[in-house]
Amino acid sequence: MAMRKHSISVTVNGMAHQIEVPARRLLSDLLRDDLNLTGTKRGCETGICGACSVLLDGEVVKSCLSLAIQARGRSITTVEGLAQGGDLHPIQQAFMEHGGLQCGYCTPGMMIAASALLKHNATPSCHEVRSGLNGNLCRCTGYASIVSAIMSAAEKIYGS
Amino acid sequence: VYVVRDFEFLEPTSVHDASAMLAEYGDECRIIAGGTALVLALRQRMVNPTHLISIGQIERARGITYDKKVGLRIGALTLHAEVAASPVIRKGYPMLADMAARVADPQVRNQGTIGGNLCYADPATDPPSSLMANDARLVLASKRGERILTIEEFLVDYYTTALEPDEIVTEIQVPPVNYTVGRHVRHLRTAAEHRPMINVAVTVKQNGRQCDDVRLVVGATTPVPARVKTGEDFLRGKAVTVDVAAEAAQIVATSIRPISDMRGSESYRRRVVATVVRRTICEMFGLEPS
Numbered sequence: 001m002a003m004r005k006h007s008i009s010v011t012v013n014g015m016a017h018q019i020e021v022p023a024r025r026l027l028s029d030l031l032r033d034d035l036n037l038t039g040t041k042r043g044c045e046t047g048i049c050g051a052c053s054v055l056l057d058g059e060v061v062k063s064c065l066s067l068a069i070q071a072r073g074r075s076i077t078t079v080e081g082l083a084q085g086g087d088l089h090p091i092q093q094a095f096m097e098h099g100g101l102q103c104g105y106c107t108p109g110m111m112i113a114a115s116a117l118l119k120h121n122a123t124p125s126c127h128e129v130r131s132g133l134n135g136n137l138c139r140c141t142g143y144a145s146i147v148s149a150i151m152s153a154a155e156k157i158y159g160s
Numbered sequence: 161v162y163v164v165r166d167f168e169f170l171e172p173t174s175v176h177d178a179s180a181m182l183a184e185y186g187d188e189c190r191i192i193a194g195g196t197a198l199v200l201a202l203r204q205r206m207v208n209p210t211h212l213i214s215i216g217q218i219e220r221a222r223g224i225t226y227d228k229k230v231g232l233r234i235g236a237l238t239l240h241a242e243v244a245a246s247p248v249i250r251k252g253y254p255m256l257a258d259m260a261a262r263v264a265d266p267q268v269r270n271q272g273t274i275g276g277n278l279c280y281a282d283p284a285t286d287p288p289s290s291l292m293a294n295d296a297r298l299v300l301a302s303k304r305g306e307r308i309l310t311i312e313e314f315l316v317d318y319y320t321t322a323l324e325p326d327e328i329v330t331e332i333q334v335p336p337v338n339y340t341v342g343r344h345v346r347h348l349r350t351a352a353e354h355r356p357m358i359n360v361a362v363t364v365k366q367n368g369r370q371c372d373d374v375r376l377v378v379g380a381t382t383p384v385p386a387r388v389k390t391g392e393d394f395l396r397g398k399a400v401t402v403d404v405a406a407e408a409a410q411i412v413a414t415s416i417r418p419i420s421d422m423r424g425s426e427s428y429r430r431r432v433v434a435t436v437v438r439r440t441i442c443e444m445f446g447l448e449p450s
Contacts, residue, residue, distance in 0.1 A: 003166045023169030023212065024162055026199070045163075047200050048354075050267060059241065059270040065199045066271065067192075069169055070216075113266065134354070135265030 008072040012037065013081030021068045028052045028063035031078060039079035039108045050136030053109035054078050060116035062135070079108035082115065091115055091153040100149035102141035109136050114150045122158040126151065164202045167209055173217045175330060179303040183326040185211045191328060193237055193276035196268050221275065221330045226252060232334040236275025243274055253334060255342035259290040262346070264354045275329045281319045284355040288315060289379030290344040292387065293361035296334045302327040315384040339363035339373070345440050346380070347432055349423055356380040357424050360436045362444065369445055371395045381418045381429045390415045391437070400445045409438035
């Protein structure tokens with residue numbers, strides 16, 4: 001039996017979309033497969049690794065644990081939405097300068113989580129940065145350079 | 161490619177309609193609130209409902225209110241992050257706000273609801289213990305009416321609650337604070353783990369070093385959290401010293417029936433419970449644990 005499809009409106013990186021989805025469509029699949037925004041990664045797909053993190057109305061969530069229909073009428077920011085007008089976001093610039101990545105698979109989720117963290121806390125301590133990244137795993141580069149990138153981005157965004 | 165089996169998505173706007181749908185579809189349906197636990201279970205095909213009943217449109221299950229006489233009311237759909245950030249909870253019930261600020265990880269706190277957490281009845285979680293130490297109650301509603309249960313009555317066993325098939329939890333009620341100080345302490349097996357192996361929630365009414373009254377809950381290491389009455393009775397009325405705290409901790413550790421699994425054996429869990437209880441009581445009474 002074919003289940004009913006739902007027509008949902010979502011704003012992704014500032015652009016409004018009207019999309020038909022079955023209720024079982026995951027938000028991560030909507031972004032990657034329907035909208036071709038493949039910056040958002042499918043990692044563990046069990047809600048542990050955070051590679052699929054996106055901002056939903058400005059707060060960080062895991063898109064692999066969300067149904068697309070739960071995002072109806074809401075605003076989503078993916079890693080593709082961080083850079084503005086061709087300029088890297090200060091968080092992206094800092095990850096580059098501090099070597100905050102190796103294979104890069106966790107990086108979109110890390111940067112999205114970092115942007116949510118810095119929205120709430122302009123001067124995070126090292127411990128607060130680590131707590132803010134508690135839902136994101138990196139399996140290769142380790143966390144030291146990621147943490148220093150985020151602390152440096154905070155200074156760049158808010159001034160020291 | 162869909163990893164999740166197909167289902168109908170229903171969105172009742174009232175308790176009455178939600179309850180009617182639950183009664184109609186029975187075991188074939190599941191309620192979805194934040195979805196952090198359910199979507200994972202759907203992905204892994206641990207549950208394969210034909211209908212999901214989203215309760216997100218039920219307005220009366222939202223919001224946080226506080227009244228000096230009645231106490232705190234937390235709508236079941238309140239996110240963990242909203243509990244953590246709520247000015248009235250931070251001011252009046254700081255142990256609940258502190259606990260909520262550390263549940264799982266930032267993403268789960270922005271998606272998961274306090275009502276969903278309680279209804280899932282996962283033993284390895286923090287909110288039930290903390291709410292129990294605050295003498296909280298849950299409002300269960302259906303088209304047949306409402307009933308109010310304590311957390312103790314609500315949590316029956318591992319992943320099992322007292323909810324009838326046609327009921328939903330609409331709100332959590334926490335009475336006005338009748339204690340001096342409250343603490344929720346959790347022990348993680350590793351710093352990176354998100355699920356507590358043990359938690360201890362304690363509220364005490366203090367008169368200097370004297371313990372006039374106490375509620376002491378151990379959770380996450382037993383199938384359901386529970387007050388440890390032997391420990392409470394021992395502490396009540398005593399002048400608390402480091403030795404008294406240590407003795408209470410031993411009584412608590414030997415009174416509980418911990419589970420034993422790959423995350424920790426029964427004897428290990430007892431030892432950690434004793435240490436956490438001892439340190440927590442000492443800290444609450446301004447004592448330096450030995």
